Amino acid sequence: MKTILVVDDEWAIAEVLEALLGDEGYRVIVANNGKQGLERLGEWRPDLIMLDFMMPIMDGPATFALLKANPATSSIPVILMSSLPEETVAERCAGYSAFLRKPFRIAAVLDAIDKALG
Known part of the structure; x- marks a missing residue:
């Protein structure tokens, strides 16, 4: 089972993504901000x-920079929203795997994830 970390301060978006991705068979971990997201990586x-x-x-930019600077996390694909x-x-x-413009469609989310996970 693939694991997706969703980092978003908008509770409704995080909840919808958690439900959608859970239904698609992913394990979903949610964080409310970049600091909490980095903590979840532990x-x-x-x-x-x-x-x-x-x-x-x-x-997002500060979190993304720290992810890319760390050899332990630099290879994890990131979808920016x-x-x-x-x-x-x-x-x-620079160097993100995909971009989703909010508000997004479910099909666009699933397509971006499929492409990012290759």
Whole structure:
């Protein structure tokens, strides 16, 4: 069973992703911000991280930079999520596996995960 870490401060989005991905057969771990997401990595080694761009405490770009700088986590694919245009996100993050513009469609989520997990 593949594990996906969902890092999003919007409770409703995290809950929907947790239910959707659980129904698709994934183990889902949820974190409310980047700091909590990094802490969860000590408990679980996810196969994929879905990371919100704008969050309190530690935002997506700061979290993404720490993930990529750490040899233990640098190879984990990351899907960035934001209501901002991808061009804005790409200015602060390079090397992500996929981008999902909020609000997103379920089919787009599943497609991005399939591509990221290869």
